[in-house]
Amino acid sequence: MAGTSAGEPVLYRQDGRVAIITINNPPVNALSKQVRMGIADLLVLACDDRLVRAIVIHGTGRNLCGGADIREFNTPDRQIRPMTRELMNLIEASDKPVVAAIHGPTLGGGLELALGCHYRVAKEGAQIGLPEVNRGVVPGAGGTQRLPRLIGFRRALDMIVTGEPVDAARALEYGIVDRVVHADADICAAAVGFALEILDDGSGPRRISGMGIDVDAATGGEIVAEVRARLEKSARGMQAPFRCLESVANTLTMPFADGWAREAEISQAAVASVESRSLVHAFFAERQAAKIPGIPADAPLRPVERVAIVGAGTMGGGIAMSFANAGQAVTLIETDAAALERGIGRIEANYAATRNRGRLSAEEMDARMARITGVVGLDAAADADLVIEAVFEEMDVKQAVFRELDRLARDGAILATNTSTLDVDAIAAVTERPGDVLGTHFFSPANVMTLLEVVRGRETALDVIATVMDLSRRIGKTGVVVGVCDGFVGNRMLAPYFRQADFLVEEGAFPEDVDRVIEEFGFRMGPFRVSDLAGLDISWAIEKRRAGTRPADERFSPLLDRICVQGRYGQKTGAGWYRYEGRSAVPDPEIAALIRARSDEMGIARRNISDDEIRARCIYSLINEGARILEEGLAIRASDVDVVWLHGYGFPRWRGGPMFYADMVGLSEVVATLDGFHDAWGDKWEPAGLLRELAEAGSTFKKWDAAKTA
Numbered sequence: 001m002a003g004t005s006a007g008e009p010v011l012y013r014q015d016g017r018v019a020i021i022t023i024n025n026p027p028v029n030a031l032s033k034q035v036r037m038g039i040a041d042l043l044v045l046a047c048d049d050r051l052v053r054a055i056v057i058h059g060t061g062r063n064l065c066g067g068a069d070i071r072e073f074n075t076p077d078r079q080i081r082p083m084t085r086e087l088m089n090l091i092e093a094s095d096k097p098v099v100a101a102i103h104g105p106t107l108g109g110g111l112e113l114a115l116g117c118h119y120r121v122a123k124e125g126a127q128i129g130l131p132e133v134n135r136g137v138v139p140g141a142g143g144t145q146r147l148p149r150l151i152g153f154r155r156a157l158d159m160i161v162t163g164e165p166v167d168a169a170r171a172l173e174y175g176i177v178d179r180v181v182h183a184d185a186d187i188c189a190a191a192v193g194f195a196l197e198i199l200d201d202g203s204g205p206r207r208i209s210g211m212g213i214d215v216d217a218a219t220g221g222e223i224v225a226e227v228r229a230r231l232e233k234s235a236r237g238m239q240a241p242f243r244c245l246e247s248v249a250n251t252l253t254m255p256f257a258d259g260w261a262r263e264a265e266i267s268q269a270a271v272a273s274v275e276s277r278s279l280v281h282a283f284f285a286e287r288q289a290a291k292i293p294g295i296p297a298d299a300p301l302r303p304v305e306r307v308a309i310v311g312a313g314t315m316g317g318g319i320a321m322s323f324a325n326a327g328q329a330v331t332l333i334e335t336d337a338a339a340l341e342r343g344i345g346r347i348e349a350n351y352a353a354t355r356n357r358g359r360l361s362a363e364e365m366d367a368r369m370a371r372i373t374g375v376v377g378l379d380a381a382a383d384a385d386l387v388i389e390a391v392f393e394e395m396d397v398k399q400a401v402f403r404e405l406d407r408l409a410r411d412g413a414i415l416a417t418n419t420s421t422l423d424v425d426a427i428a429a430v431t432e433r434p435g436d437v438l439g440t441h442f443f444s445p446a447n448v449m450t451l452l453e454v455v456r457g458r459e460t461a462l463d464v465i466a467t468v469m470d471l472s473r474r475i476g477k478t479g480v481v482v483g484v485c486d487g488f489v490g491n492r493m494l495a496p497y498f499r500q501a502d503f504l505v506e507e508g509a510f511p512e513d514v515d516r517v518i519e520e521f522g523f524r525m526g527p528f529r530v531s532d533l534a535g536l537d538i539s540w541a542i543e544k545r546r547a548g549t550r551p552a553d554e555r556f557s558p559l560l561d562r563i564c565v566q567g568r569y570g571q572k573t574g575a576g577w578y579r580y581e582g583r584s585a586v587p588d589p590e591i592a593a594l595i596r597a598r599s600d601e602m603g604i605a606r607r608n609i610s611d612d613e614i615r616a617r618c619i620y621s622l623i624n625e626g627a628r629i630l631e632e633g634l635a636i637r638a639s640d641v642d643v644v645w646l647h648g649y650g651f652p653r654w655r656g657g658p659m660f661y662a663d664m665v666g667l668s669e670v671v672a673t674l675d676g677f678h679d680a681w682g683d684k685w686e687p688a689g690l691l692r693e694l695a696e697a698g699s700t701f702k703k704w705d706a707a708k709t710a
């Protein structure tokens, strides 16, 4: 047996008639130039060796190969030959059969490498797919040309436009792999065994590039049209899914070599796109949010084993479900048996609905319900390590709960409030332990929404923040640390956005115009449809409560009032800003009349408002408020504000978040537009100081973030 030294990025050894080429480039066996050149050289060695009859490609560590090396992006190393996409062809050209030994995540370029091989053996637990579309790009190393030839046009198209990976068993069913071996098996030995079988039965190299497509051009064309129509709904405004579609569709009309060459062009255009930069930004922004200045990654955390939730209403129930879904038992506390019964009943109904849709098994539902123990009386919180309060949104009620918790909770317990509008410091102040108090602002429905604003009070201890951030990850949430202010980060930015939506209808637009523009921008729903879904009675109640304290210049449209007095509370009552036919919103002439009357009453001559103006007024009001929040130090970084909007409010991920979007528009352009609005409508539009400062310096929020962490 021949061998090379263990420190090299690609190793070579021989096991009888089989040569084994091992990628050894931790942490993920990315295809750096050394790896590419190493594989190419060793292929030649194996092919020239008369004693070698077959070749296995395998990876050390946790997977076969993690694809292209991201450290080489935008560097000349990427162009060093063989380039990634050429390597797959070199492997395929081997006249001795090549078997890929697949284990661990084998995605993107990793799978493309395996598709360049002639056969594939996978270990249980492997994850196999082409998820490039989720980063705004297109598989660029033959994936769009080989996968359809291997598993069929429709299936490959689906996998590539959705980016959804499959497990080893599914990969076998689809024909992506030829054999699956047990999770305990030695994958390299299994691939060698498979290679020997091929040699014995005389199957030679099986090159995917030489295979035909399983559908004729007409059938293929119908499938393309069908998928395009689906994407036009689900991926409106995006480019990458359509680029993937185009490249896969080329297999219907082009020979492999032409489709492969065209794939490179399509892929390069995608790599250079704003969409791809935005998606990559979103990915890193999420990771970054978990890092808190002053808290080392290995900071000691407080143990959280017993969790109590106070209040079994809408939010308390949803929060309890989040914990139960993640396998964590919770005690759910109410003031009386009837309220508790209602609360538990709602949770049960919620799970039952999921079960009835076939998305939860009866056993799993029972297991989750069993993790939620309902109790009457706050004494049950005495032994909890973490208490989350979700009672009525009234300062007196919350302070009473916290006084009581202060008296009975164990030393070191974390006391959290789910308040959405009240001052966390004022709640903490009634306790003798404000360092243990913070806000955990979950979003509704709490069992579904992934955002958690972790509200740091004036005195909140660092280990309390660190513990809750860690916990948020454990229950499947994305935690973002924010400071205490009205509305925290998300709702504070939402207020001026909604205010603009109201002003726009007073000035000449209709709800359906504003919603259409915002939905075309990429939000799943515009502001009026969102309000109808959330329930207008909720915002009405908040408005009424705040009416007395609102500054005089913060005029709010009375339209909400006028709609609500008619009992139109939104989708749940069949009418709100729209009329509802089932779930579909239909513009309502009665609302149009109400809006026109309001304009008349204000002496406004209604005008045609362009889509550009609607978009700029809604989105730039978000950006400006986000900049003020950063200026006031209420979010750690601009990318955190983006994460809040991506996870809590459905900001289109492929635009990266409001602050990154501002960077892409160009901050001086944003400021110039805001200046124009300021001239027209006054002080509310004054560009935030930080925004102007960055614009004048020709800088970006991204650079501002980087300078802070440097």
Ligand code: NAI
Pocket: 310, 311, 312, 313, 314, 315, 316, 333, 334, 335, 339, 343, 389, 390, 391, 392, 393, 394, 397, 401, 418, 419, 420, 421, 441, 442, 443, 444
């Ligand atoms: P809710 O009215 O549905 O539920 C409150 C529950 O607390 C009721 O079941 C009530 O019986 C119970 N409760 C009241 N006093 C109690 C006490 N002393 N001990 C134990 N239980 C008590 O209210 P919801 O909507 O669940 O809101 C709860 C909190 O979450 C509020 O602070 C709210 O601002 C906040 N929030 C609400 C969101 C929403 O969309 N509904 C979103 C984010 C935060």
